[in-house]
Amino acid sequence: xxxxxxxxxxxxxxLSTAALYVAGVGLVAMTVIVAYQVYMRFxxxxxxxxxxxxxxxIMSWFIFxxxxxxxxxxxxxxxxxxLYMLPAGAKPWLRAIxxxxxxAFAFGMVWYGGALAIRYLGTRIPVLGLPQAFTYLPIVVxxxxxxLFSLERLALRLGGxxxxxxxxxxxxxxx
Numbered sequence: 657x658x659x660x661x662x663x664x665x666x667x668x669x670x671l672s673t674a675a676l677y678v679a680g681v682g683l684v685a686m687t688v689i690v691a692y693q694v695y696m697r698f699x700x701x702x703x704x705x706x707x708x709x710x711x712x713x714i715m716s717w718f719i720f721x722x723x724x725x726x727x728x729x730x731x732x733x734x735x736x737x738x739l740y741m742l743p744a745g746a747k748p749w750l751r752a753i754x755x756x757x758x759x760a761f762a763f764g765m766v767w768y769g770g771a772l773a774i775r776y777l778g779t780r781i782p783v784l785g786l787p788q789a790f791t792y793l794p795i796v797v798x799x800x801x802x803x804l805f806s807l808e809r810l811a812l813r814l815g816g817x818x819x820x821x822x823x824x825x826x827x828x829x830x831x
Contacts, residue, residue, distance in 0.1 A: 661815050668808050672728040675721045675801060682718035686711045706783045713784070713791065720798035727758055728805040730819075748813060755813075759806040765799030 693707035726732050739747055769792050776788035812819045 658815055661811055661817070665808055665812060665817075668728065668804060671801070672725050672805065676725045679718035679721040679725070682714045682721070686714040686718070689714070709781060709783045713781075713786075716791070717794045720794035721801075724798045724801035724805065727762075727802045728808070730809075732758060752810060752813060755806045755809045759803055759810075762799045762802030762806065765795050766803065769793075769795030769799055 689707050689711045693703055693711070696707070697703035723732075738750060742750060773789040773792040773796055776792065779788040780786065781788055781791070809819050
């Protein structure tokens, strides 16, 4: 069971790293698009209509993907003040409650974001030609990732792995 949990954890670490790289590429792409828009507007005096919508769309993707990676890396908001005041035995319980709250919030992102995406599947964004649902997909994708990452933390904690230290990655040790 432990090896299976650690194998899944390594797979989720790879997924998290991929999401982080996609977010980084999105940040660079948005920067290039905005620079192009500024150049076209102030130098050529003819700003393309698609640049603003594309930059905002890309920005929503890298923000939501980055938030999901933050959940996996334990950089999300939590009960930090209480953690300093509680005895060591109570800290895993509070962190588990935090992970359950994150899961519930992320599930809401998937549920309601998915409903929005389905609702606007037939509508197009005029300047991009993409379905309006694409605007809401980052919420759904990020919610799914957050659900997976919070469940991972709960399962590893139940399995006795040291997941509460943000620097520690679970590893297989030879007995």
